[in-house]
Amino acid sequence: xxxxxxxxxxxxxxxxxxxxxxxxxxxxxxxxxxxxxxxxxxxxxxxxxxxxxxxxxxxxxxxxxxxxxxxxxxxxxxxxxxxxxxxxxxxxxxxxxxxxxxxxxxxxxxxxxxxxxxxxxxxxxxxxxxxxxxxxxxxxxxxxxxxxxxxxxxxxxxxxxxxxxxxxxxxxxxxxxxxxxxxxxxxxxxxxxxxxxxxxxxxxxxxxxxxxxxxxxxxxxxxxxxxxxxxxxxxxxxxxxxxxxxxxxxxxxxxxxxxxxxxxxxxxxxxxxxxxxxxxxxxxxxxxxxxxxxxxxxxxxxxxxxxxxxxxxxxxxxxxxxxxxxxxxxxxxxxxxxxxxxxxxxxxxxxxxxxxxxxxxxxxxxxxxxxxxxxxxxxxxxxxxxxxxxxxxxxxxxxxxxxxxxxxxxxxxxxxxxxxxxxxxxxxxxxxxxxxxxxxxxxxxxxxxxxxxxxxxxxxxxxxxxxxxxxxxxxxxxxxxxxxxxxxxxxxxxxxxxxxxxxxxxxxxxxxxxxxxxxxxxxxxxxxxxxxxxxxxxxxxxxxxxxxxxxxxxxxxxxxxxx
DNA sequence: CGGGGGCCTT
DNA sequence: AAGGCCC
Ligand SMILES: Nc1ccn([C@H]2C[C@H](O)[C@@H](COP(=O)(O)OP(=O)(O)OP(=O)(O)O)O2)c(=O)n1
Ligand SMILES: [Mn+2]
Numbered sequence: 001x002x003x004x005x006x007x008x009x010x011x012x013x014x015x016x017x018x019x020x021x022x023x024x025x026x027x028x029x030x031x032x033x034x035x036x037x038x039x040x041x042x043x044x045x046x047x048x049x050x051x052x053x054x055x056x057x058x059x060x061x062x063x064x065x066x067x068x069x070x071x072x073x074x075x076x077x078x079x080x081x082x083x084x085x086x087x088x089x090x091x092x093x094x095x096x097x098x099x100x101x102x103x104x105x106x107x108x109x110x111x112x113x114x115x116x117x118x119x120x121x122x123x124x125x126x127x128x129x130x131x132x133x134x135x136x137x138x139x140x141x142x143x144x145x146x147x148x149x150x151x152x153x154x155x156x157x158x159x160x161x162x163x164x165x166x167x168x169x170x171x172x173x174x175x176x177x178x179x180x181x182x183x184x185x186x187x188x189x190x191x192x193x194x195x196x197x198x199x200x201x202x203x204x205x206x207x208x209x210x211x212x213x214x215x216x217x218x219x220x221x222x223x224x225x226x227x228x229x230x231x232x233x234x235x236x237x238x239x240x241x242x243x244x245x246x247x248x249x250x251x252x253x254x255x256x257x258x259x260x261x262x263x264x265x266x267x268x269x270x271x272x273x274x275x276x277x278x279x280x281x282x283x284x285x286x287x288x289x290x291x292x293x294x295x296x297x298x299x300x301x302x303x304x305x306x307x308x309x310x311x312x313x314x315x316x317x318x319x320x321x322x323x324x325x326x327x328x329x330x331x332x333x334x335x336x337x338x339x340x341x342x343x344x345x346x347x348x349x350x351x352x353x354x355x356x357x358x359x360x361x362x363x364x365x366x367x368x369x370x371x372x373x374x375x376x377x378x379x380x381x382x383x384x385x386x387x388x389x390x391x392x393x394x395x396x397x398x399x400x401x402x403x404x405x406x407x408x409x410x411x412x413x414x415x416x417x418x419x420x421x422x423x424x425x426x427x428x429x430x431x432x433x434x435x436x437x438x439x440x441x442x443x444x445x446x447x448x449x450x451x452x453x454x455x456x457x458x459x460x461x462x463x464x465x466x467x468x469x470x471x472x473x474x475x476x477x478x479x480x481x482x483x484x485x486x487x488x489x490x491x492x493x494x495x496x497x498x499x500x501x502x503x504x505x506x507x508x509x510x511x512x513x514x515x516x517x518x519x520x521x522x523x524x525x526x527x528x529x530x531x532x533x534x535x536x537x538x539x540x541x542x543x544x545x546x547x548x549x550x551x552x553x554x555x556x557x558x559x560x561x562x563x
Numbered sequence: 564c565g566g567g568g569g570c571c572t573t
Numbered sequence: 574a575a576g577g578c579c580c
Contacts, residue, residue, distance in 0.1 A: 061580090082566035103564060122568060147569070147580025269578050331567060369574095386565060391574060437567090474570090570579070 046314055049195040049227035049249055052202045053319065054153040056136065056209065057233075058221045059241035061149035062119045063090040065128050068218050077111050079104075080119035083333060087119055091241055120332075122148070131217055133322065139209060142472070144229075145322040149221075152229050154319035155205055159198045168200045172207035173223070173244035176235055177251035191249050195227055203246040210244065230315040230519075231255070233266060252313035257285040265310055267519050275299075276307075287311040306519065317519045321473040324443070324552050328361060330354040331437035336375065336382060338432050344418060350438040351414050355406070358440050362550025364401045365440035368413065369393035370420040373435035384434050391437075392420040398444075 058064060062080040067073045067090060077093035079086035086107045089098045097110040107114055119125070129148035136143050142154035174181055190196035206223040213219055223244035224236025234255060235247035247255060259265070262284055263273045279298065281287050288311035295304040309315065330353045337343050347370075358365060371391040375382045400412050417438060425431050 057580095080566095085564080085566060087566055101564085101566085106564090120566070122566095126568090145569090150580065266579070271577065326570070327568095329568070333566070384565075389575085393574080568580085570577100572577080573575085 046227075046249070048193040049191065049199075050193070051154060051156045051227055052159045052195070052198045053226060053229055053232040054155055054202055054206050054209070055224040055229065055232035055236050056132075056151045056153065056206075056213075056221050057223075057236055058132065058149035058219060060088050060090050060094075061129075062088050062125050063093075064219060065125050066117045066119070068128075069124070073115060073117070077114050079107055079114050079116045081116040082118075082120050086114075086116070089114075128217070128219070132213065132219070135213060135216060136209065138212075139205065142319045142321055144319045150233075152232065152319045153209075155202055156198075158205065159201050163197050163201050166201065168197060168204055171200050171246050172203045173246065174239045175203075176238055176245050176247045177254055188248075188250070195249065199225060199227065199246060199248060203244065206244050206246075210242075228313075228315040229317060229319065230266070230310060231313055234259075234264075249313075253288075256311065256313050257283070257288065259284045262287055267310070268307075284311050310519075315519065318472040323474045324361065324363065326443075326474075327439055327441045328354060328357050328365070329437055329439035330357075331371070331435060333373075333435045334433060336432050336434065337436075338430065340427055343421065343433065343436070344414075346436055347417050347421070347438070348410075348414055350436060351410060351417055354438050354440060355410055355413065359406045359409075360551050361443070362552040363443040363445065364396075364398060366396055366398070366442040366444060367393050367440070368396050368416055368420070369437075369439040369441060370417050370424075371435070371437040371439065372421065372424055372433050374425075375432045375434050382432055389435075390424045392423045393441075394420060396440075 063078050066078065066080065073090070075092065077096055077098065078090040079093055079098060080088050081104065084104050086098060086100070086102045086104060088100050089102075089107070093107075093111060093114060096114075098107045098114060102110075104116070125148055129145075132149075133143060133145055133151055136151055136153060140153050140155050140158055142157075144152040146152065171181070171185075175185075178185070202225045206225050210221055210223055213221060220242040222236045222240050222242065224232040224234065224238075224247065225244065226232040226235050226247040227249065231247050231252060235245045238245040238255075260283060261273065262268045262276050262281060263270075265284060268276070275298075276282075276287065279290065279294070281290055287307055292304065292308060295307060298304070299307065330350045332346065332350060334346070337346065369391055370393075371389055373384070373386070373389050375384045376388070377383075394416060396413075396416070400409055403409070421436075425433070
């Protein structure tokens with residue numbers, strides 16, 4: 001059970017783990033009022049929990065957007081269709097047994113009366129997604145998006161400023177590990193770091209947020225409230241839909257170790273879980289109990305520590321403020337595109353669609369990428385190989401975008417896209433495409449002439465390295481137009497490995513990234529890499545640009561104003 | 564069984 | 574250019 005006995009000589013990562021005895025959070029003493037509650041004996045987690053995190057996850061997101069657009073769909077089983085699959089469905093449909101990502105055939109078998117609405121065009125979902133994130137900015141600017149329907153909020157500052165004045169007295173919604181949410185909690189020993197009151201207040205704030213989202217946007221969601229991102233997200237899944245769950249540190253291990261699979265951890269994907277399976281690690285508890293040295297041998301220091309931390313609920317990765325998108329793409333899948341005319345027609349459509357969004361965004365992309373998927377011939381039959389994607393990219397001459405008439409942009413880009421495609425497809429031989437994706441990336445920063453002067457204040461530099469806020473914004477990998485000083489490369493350069501192509505010797509492949517998926521990019525940014533967008537000192541200067549219409553400009557305004 | 568997006572790292 | 578992860 002314990003893993004501290006096997007980690008002699010490795011002070012590094014035995015430190016953050018506190019296995020309970022003598023810890024702040026030890027909860028093993030008599031709890032007179034709630035002696036019937038099953039408190040865990042071992043409280044392995046961080047000693048302190050200074051942050052307060054809320055995770056928001058919309059209910060059956062695409063389906064809900066369609067139900068808002070057409071309320072008559074609310075009371076019928078509804079599936080959102082993308083080609084042959086039901087990507088998601090409303091809760092009436094789930095009650096009948098329809099699940100997310102089910103094939104149409106299976107869904108119709110389960111539920112013949114299933115109403116289907118096409119969800120191949122994500123425009124409306126994307127719009128609602130950003131409305132939600134923007135609404136949440138009202139509470140804190142420290143918001144990280146994950147997909148279209150999830151947001152992490154670091155409400156630490158808000159909580160700290162309110163907690164002393166308000167001294168909250170009850171939790172809103174469910175409390176993980178407590179059956180009756182009206183239970184008398186006075187016997188529950190509170191963590192010595194003071195997080196009990198903070199998390200309690202955050203649960204009230206989460207309720208406010210959810211009420212606000214419903215009143216303003218008519219949308220319902222779940223929330224998880226805890227002291228780090230991992231736990232907030234996992235907590236929120238405990239009660240669905242339209243509910244919220246709060247997780248206190250005393251119950252962290254209980255939650256984690258009740259998870260049946262390491263796949264339940266965001267960041268442990270198909271490949272990693274398969275590698276863990278080889279070591280006989282199936283559950284998070286298995287991981288928690290696994291010998292540390294062996295884990296290091298298998299995965300290297302960084303990843304091993306990361307896995308162990310996760311299994312104990314330790315996650316210090318910051319909420320990274322979202323910014324403008326790093327890429328804008330559109331794709332479609334096909335049964336079989338086998339002639340050039342059809343391909344050119346589809347590319348034309350895709351480029352047209354995605355360019356509209358690029359124009360709305362207002363930044364100019366510097367790179368165009370085309371991705372395709374080919375079906376392969378197997379036993380005389382065309383079979384789609386889903387692993388097989390190829391892509392080609394090229395730089396985009398900025399002269400394309402010099403013309404103010406944006407309708408002129410399409411033709412040269414379609415031609416570039418076709419030439420990229422020709423690098424992958426020998427059109428003199430038979431071919432069969434099943435997917436095309438057109439993606440614009442490497443955006444130029446939004447502040448060309450009209451706006452750049454608003455951000456050139458000399459004393460705009462952050463002075464305090466402790467100020468977490470400034471260093472946890474998503475680094476714009478877009479090119480900076482002006483000063484271009486000191487662009488240091490600072491990412492770790494670890495050998496990589498392919499998790500699920502493990503046909504051959506898994507051990508020989510080497511170490512991978514260290515930070516597992518979801519938690520990557522958690523580190524602080526160098527000052528020179530920080531966006532200048534968020535400097536409060538320049539807020540006043542934004543008054544005059546309120547009329548700008550591009551999304552990238554609107555975003556700057558949003559980020560700098562209190563709404 | 565098989566959408567349509569996104570993010571980051573190597 | 575590819576691969577891993579997320580929704
Ligand atoms: N592999 C996936 C996963 C998700 N989505 C889309 C459809 C979902 O509506 C949305 C949000 O994903 P969730 O996993 O949060 O699922 P839902 O919001 O639909 O349902 P739930 O109520 O369980 O959160 O993202 C997708 O297209 N493909
Ligand atoms: Mn959701």
